Amino acid sequence: MLYDAEARKAASEAYPELGLDKLDVELGFYEGAMGSGNIAPSPSTLKAALKIAEDPASIWRSVILKVLAPNVGPAAFNDRVKWIEETPEAFEDALLEVDRRQAEDGRILLIVFDALDVLATDWDSIRTLTRGLARLALEMSARKAIRIKMFMRHDQFEDMRRKTFADFSKLRTAAVALTWEPEDLYGVLFTRIWRDNSARPVLAQLGKELQLQLDLSKSDLPELIKVSPSHQEALFATIAGEFMGTNKKRGRTYTWMPKHLADAHGETSLRSFLIALKEAADRSSSAIETAIDHVGINAGVLKASDTRLEELREDHPWVDDALNALSGLTVPCAESDVTELWRAAGTVDLIVSHTNDARPAAPIQLDAPEFATVPEKALLAALIDLAVIERRSAEKVNVPDIFRVAARIKRRGGIAPRPKR
Structure with missing residues (x-):
């Protein structure tokens, strides 16, 4: 989302307080990076760079230099890494100049590093590269208008914590876990329903039966339905039934779904949640009184489990x-x-x-x-x-x-x- 200009614009309009409209975003690494003319190097390029770099942070300085000043230094990646180590002041000068210019313009340059688990094909190299990038991110935090954002898996972050470097605690303090709370998941569900022109009147009618006034003329779902668990639960019960069976013994549908789709950290992915609901909807029939029921939800969890395990196999x-x-x-x-x-x-x-x-x-x-x-x-x-x-x-x-x-x-x-x- 950060790199996509249209998505960033939409997010900026929805959350103006975040200042997303002031960002200039570049990708420093991502899955599928091919190097060459791109800023982000490929894993094979990084592998070769590890053999010649005295400091792994220099590898990432080479990437950032290409963002800051594409025409400064040698064009070949490894040559640029060696050049930066031999003439560090060139990188520092480019950094200070771009930082000053961005600050004067009221802009923030954000360099995003994603999919750090595919930096290399062995964990020793991944560790070395990740720690080098983390040290550089810490250095860059002193800049006024240049930032590094790293996306990494939980196990990678914990590994870095165990094999840490000086001042890692500062990065840990700045880290943010990307999680979906149950009200966030249901907020997405009801927002998607509301944005469907054929479904919106139905949701408004269900809300009316619960004394919830949902204005059909508004394109945005009322904030109450986006964030209030009690209102969401009442509305979801009209769609899926209140219980996972004939009574509360098996649990309430609203709380049961996120709980049974959650991993051992108690986190539920939006993808799993939506897959389960789609499967439940696909299995719906005229024989039930609600749009979906507990039988369909059970089947949805099976489907989501298949998909989640397949995703896990791809990554690990x-x-x-x-x-x-x-x-x-x-x-x-x-x-x-x-x-x-x-x-x-x-x-x-x-x-x-x-x-x-x-x-x-x-x-x-x-x-x-x-x-x-x-x-x-x-x-x-x-x-x-x-x-x-x-x-x-x-x-x-x-x-x-x-x-x-x-x-x-x-x-x-x-x-x-x-x-x-």
């Missing part, structure tokens, strides 16, 4: 090997039940053997010295960091439904896992 191919060994397990269970299944199946060796350029990046934790004699515990720590497994009291662990049902892991009284095909 090793997760497949780890979860396959747990198929048929019933949770909650003892940590030792999980690690013993992995030990018996030789899962850690399997993951290591599958790690190559085509299937990169075994979990970071396998490199940690504290797990050298018990690598299965490293695997457990990795899945806990990814929010696939949650640790409970008395050395018990659980797998949230969003991963459990697609991985064919059982839970007493829970949604039945996806059957084998």
Whole structure:
């Protein structure tokens, strides 16, 4: 959204207090970056640069210099890295000049670094590059009108915290977790319904029955429906029914959905939420009184679990090997039940053997010295960091439904896992 000028303009109009209209945005790295004429280097370019750079931060100074002053220094990436290390004042001069100019114009130059988990195909290189970028981001925080924004996975951030550098606490203080609260999820749902010209009158009528005055002439959904859980819950009950069954024993639909779509950190992705609702709507029929019901919502969670696990496999191919060994397990269970299944199946060796350029990046934790004699515990720590497994009291662990049902892991009284095909 930040890089897309149209999306940034729309967000600026919706949230004028953020000052998004004053941003000039460039991409310093993103998934699919190809280097060459682009500002963002490719992973292969970064790999080559690591071999010649004395300081990994110099690699990112080279990227930023291309943003600040494209015609300053050598054109070839590695030559520019070496040149910056030999003549650091050239980078500093360009930085100060652009910072002064942006400040005078009342503009902020924002350089975005996204998808830091694909900087390289091995964690040692990813770590080195990420820490170099983080140190540079800390240096840049002293500038008036130039900022660096980094998007990284939770497990990467935690790894950087464990293997930190001086003043990392300052970056940690500035970090913001990107999460969707339940009221945010339902706010998106009702906003999408409201913006559909054929659906808006129906939503307004449902609101009227609840003594909620929704003005059909307004293009924007009333703020109350965007942010108020009590009003959202009442409105959602008219669409999906109040309970996940005939009574409150199975839970209320409004709270049940985000809870059963959440990972071990208690976070629900918007994508999972919308996939579950779409599946529930697709399964609707004239036999039910509401637009969707608890049966459709259950099916929606199964669909969302399939999709979420597939996304996880794409980002972390090793997760497949780890979860396959747990198929048929019933949770909650003892940590030792999980690690013993992995030990018996030789899962850690399997993951290591599958790690190559085509299937990169075994979990970071396998490199940690504290797990050298018990690598299965490293695997457990990795899945806990990814929010696939949650640790409970008395050395018990659980797998949230969003991963459990697609991985064919059982839970007493829970949604039945996806059957084998």
